[in-house]
Amino acid sequence: MSGRDLELVSVTKRFGDFTAVDDLSLTMPSGSFFALLGPSGCGKTTMLRIIAGLESPSAGRVFIGGEDITATRAHQRPVNTVFQSYALFPHLDVIENVAFGLRRRREKHVVERAMAALDLVELRHLAGRKPAQLSGGQQQRVALARALVNNPAVLLLDEPLGALDLKLRRQMQVELKRIQDEVGLTFVHVTHDQEEAMTMADTVAVMNAGRIEQMGAPQELYDLPRTPFVANFLGRSNLLAGTVTDEHGGLLGVDVAGTRVQVPADRAVARSGAVLVGVRPEKVILLGADDPAPPGATALGPGTVADVSFAGVSTEYLVDVPGAGRMSVFAQNLTGVSATPGGTVRLAWSPQHAFALVDDGAPDDGTGEAVEAAELSEAAAP
Amino acid sequence: MTAALVVGHGTEVAGARRRSRTAWLLLAPGLLYLFVFFVAPVAVLLLTSLFERVPGGPVGATRPAFAVSNYVDAVVTYAPQFGRSFLYAFIATVLALAIGYPLAYVIGVRCRTRPLLQGVLLVLVIAPFFTSFILRTIAWKQILADDSVVVSVLKTVSLLPDDARLTATPVAVVAGLTYNFLPFMTLPVYASLERLDLRLVEAGGDLYATPISTFRHVTLPLTMPGIVSGSLLTFIPAAGDYVNSALLGNAGTSMVGNVIDSRFFRVVDYPTAAALSVILMAAVLLLVAWYVRRSGTEDLL
Ligand SMILES: Nc1ncnc2c1ncn2[C@@H]1O[C@H](COP(=O)(O)OP(=O)(O)O)[C@@H](O)[C@H]1O
Ligand SMILES: [Mg+2]
Numbered sequence: 001m002s003g004r005d006l007e008l009v010s011v012t013k014r015f016g017d018f019t020a021v022d023d024l025s026l027t028m029p030s031g032s033f034f035a036l037l038g039p040s041g042c043g044k045t046t047m048l049r050i051i052a053g054l055e056s057p058s059a060g061r062v063f064i065g066g067e068d069i070t071a072t073r074a075h076q077r078p079v080n081t082v083f084q085s086y087a088l089f090p091h092l093d094v095i096e097n098v099a100f101g102l103r104r105r106r107e108k109h110v111v112e113r114a115m116a117a118l119d120l121v122e123l124r125h126l127a128g129r130k131p132a133q134l135s136g137g138q139q140q141r142v143a144l145a146r147a148l149v150n151n152p153a154v155l156l157l158d159e160p161l162g163a164l165d166l167k168l169r170r171q172m173q174v175e176l177k178r179i180q181d182e183v184g185l186t187f188v189h190v191t192h193d194q195e196e197a198m199t200m201a202d203t204v205a206v207m208n209a210g211r212i213e214q215m216g217a218p219q220e221l222y223d224l225p226r227t228p229f230v231a232n233f234l235g236r237s238n239l240l241a242g243t244v245t246d247e248h249g250g251l252l253g254v255d256v257a258g259t260r261v262q263v264p265a266d267r268a269v270a271r272s273g274a275v276l277v278g279v280r281p282e283k284v285i286l287l288g289a290d291d292p293a294p295p296g297a298t299a300l301g302p303g304t305v306a307d308v309s310f311a312g313v314s315t316e317y318l319v320d321v322p323g324a325g326r327m328s329v330f331a332q333n334l335t336g337v338s339a340t341p342g343g344t345v346r347l348a349w350s351p352q353h354a355f356a357l358v359d360d361g362a363p364d365d366g367t368g369e370a371v372e373a374a375e376l377s378e379a380a381a382p
Numbered sequence: 383m384t385a386a387l388v389v390g391h392g393t394e395v396a397g398a399r400r401r402s403r404t405a406w407l408l409l410a411p412g413l414l415y416l417f418v419f420f421v422a423p424v425a426v427l428l429l430t431s432l433f434e435r436v437p438g439g440p441v442g443a444t445r446p447a448f449a450v451s452n453y454v455d456a457v458v459t460y461a462p463q464f465g466r467s468f469l470y471a472f473i474a475t476v477l478a479l480a481i482g483y484p485l486a487y488v489i490g491v492r493c494r495t496r497p498l499l500q501g502v503l504l505v506l507v508i509a510p511f512f513t514s515f516i517l518r519t520i521a522w523k524q525i526l527a528d529d530s531v532v533v534s535v536l537k538t539v540s541l542l543p544d545d546a547r548l549t550a551t552p553v554a555v556v557a558g559l560t561y562n563f564l565p566f567m568t569l570p571v572y573a574s575l576e577r578l579d580l581r582l583v584e585a586g587g588d589l590y591a592t593p594i595s596t597f598r599h600v601t602l603p604l605t606m607p608g609i610v611s612g613s614l615l616t617f618i619p620a621a622g623d624y625v626n627s628a629l630l631g632n633a634g635t636s637m638v639g640n641v642i643d644s645r646f647f648r649v650v651d652y653p654t655a656a657a658l659s660v661i662l663m664a665a666v667l668l669l670v671a672w673y674v675r676r677s678g679t680e681d682l683l
């Protein structure tokens with residue numbers, strides 16, 4: 001049992017004059033767990049449908065295991081899909097739903113194999129039920145078994161966990177990961193949940209408006225986003241607008257509203273001109289108004305605490321820094337509350353955690369207040 | 383406290399009683415209608431079917447009796463007409479399905495993204511109902527007449543021998559039945575195809591089913607309720623029909639409906655006519671029960 005690699009070359013899909021998938025190329029290695037992450041409407045489902053053969057691309061080619069399958073029809077492709085809506089056949093019972101693909105291919109030992117697939121998702125005892133008699137989570141597992149049993153070269157999962165509640169979702173994530181390890185197929189998992197993408201996948205591709213913004217291992221993507229969209233879609237970031245002033249010993253000096261901020265040159269998308277300096281909220285520490293910054297750290301402020309929200313494991317502080325905008329800070333609750341709304345604080349972080357991006361003018365998803373604030377202050381500057 | 387409980391309980395019971403009285407009141411017109419126009423006539427029909435002829439009496443004179451022999455005589459004498467009724471109705475139902483299903487598929491599935499076209503096509507399906515059943519059948523008589531375009535074209539292309547004709551043949555009767563009951567097939571099938579979830583059809587393709595196989599294993603079973611109700615709505619009235627045979631056929635195509643018609647209104651043989659009606663009803667009921675059970679759609683109907 002093993003998957004085959006999947007390759008898309010310059011795939012474009014237009015609906016009328018709307019481009020849903022825009023000149024997209026990527027390779028998913030055989031046996032990998034690939035997550036496609038993006039906001040709703042960015043073209044994820046369309047891309048899966050092109051791979052499955054349910055939609056034909058306006059341009060570009062699709063290869064599986066090196067073989068061009070662009071012109072073949074859905075039933076001829078070694079690909080199975082777990083649909084967003086599950087699409088279980090309501091007139092067939094669970095076992096016949098699972099056996100459907102095997103029967104169409106006239107395989108042997110159909111019932112045994114379907115039962116084995118039901119074992120894998122722990123639903124053997126419900127084999128005789130109709131889909132309407134199952135809960136959402138059970139239907140999802142039947143849909144998974146129905147696809148897995150065919151041992152496809154590539155398994156496509158279109159937000160399969162979207163309809164489940166949080167607890168079941170986490171449980172199914174672990175389950176899916178276990179099954180993928182067990183069967184070794186190439187999984188393409190579409191989701192708009194960044195936590196889900198990061199915990200499950202070997203490779204995450206962040207998609208926006210029909211394009212892949214960035215692709216890589218989850219840690220890599222989180223640690224070093226290359227576009228403002230990725231910086232704020234995968235976790236959150238504080239983005240500060242500034243101008244590069246100098247470069248010394250591998251460190252860029254950036255002027256942010258009169259404060260000198262440092263960024264490693266190899267973590268910068270551009271080494272001159274206007275940049276956005278980014279730092280993750282959990283990498284920022286709060287200092288009292290008169291506390292000295294740790295040696296080598298970048299310090300910003302003083303600023304005013306605008307809001308404090310306690311979230312159990314951590315507390316989020318929103319700090320308004322004149323000229324830099326609103327910054328978000330996650331502090332672990334080690335020493336109790338150290339700042340109150342209206343208080344004056346300073347912020348500090350290690351330059352190794354900073355990164356520099358180029359503002360591409362792309363709309364972000366609204367989670368990054370820092371970007372808006374930064375843009376405002378930039379517009380106000382002479 | 384106890385008093386309040388008792389009072390509360392009392393009003394509740396009264397409320398329930400009032401509610402059930404309202405239900406009966408609402409049902410009353412329907413029940414009355416059913417009794418006057420269904421239960422009573424069927425009872426009279428059953429009684430009449432057992433009457434016997436007054437020996438030596440005037441034409442049509444009967445008297446109450448328990449003449450079960452009426453049934454035996456009716457079946458023995460009119461077996462060919464029974465056979466023809468069910469055969470013609472069966473062929474017409476199959477043809478109506480063969481024509482109606484693709485029609486309904488085009489309207490209900492292919493035109494789904496174009497509601498305007500869908501509406502226009504549906505109106506066209508129902509349009510024949512705008513003129514009377516009899517008039518439409520007479521029109522068919524014209525269409526299939528010996529000197530009509532249809533016949534001369536068929537003769538020119540040698541599909542029909544030179545001395546053949548279409549009117550007064552079983553072909554004309556079945557064609558008339560098919561045409562007249564086509565909307566009864568098309569509409570229920572359309573209703574189930576309209577509701578068909580196309581994502582299931584896609585799932586079929588995703589699971590290695592060819593388009594034909596997807597149709598056979600997904601579309602067809604899911605639209606079975608429409609097919610069952612459509613064929614019942616076509617078969618039942620077609621089996622009892624006499625207009626098509628009377629206008630488009632001849633003595634050799636007469637169906638049970640024609641016999642009942644002539645027994646009631648020409649020969650004034652009420653017991654035989656009544657017995658034939660009861661047999662027809664019973665036979666149709668049995669066939670329907672068998673069919674519904676066979677197609678496994680009891681729970682869907
Ligand atoms: N058949 C279609 N006709 C027109 N537009 C479509 C069609 N399918 C999808 N789209 C559009 O393409 C975009 C991407 O859709 P989709 O791939 O479903 O997004 P996602 O799965 O990422 O939420 C959406 O804006 C959607 O409106
Ligand atoms: Mg989608």
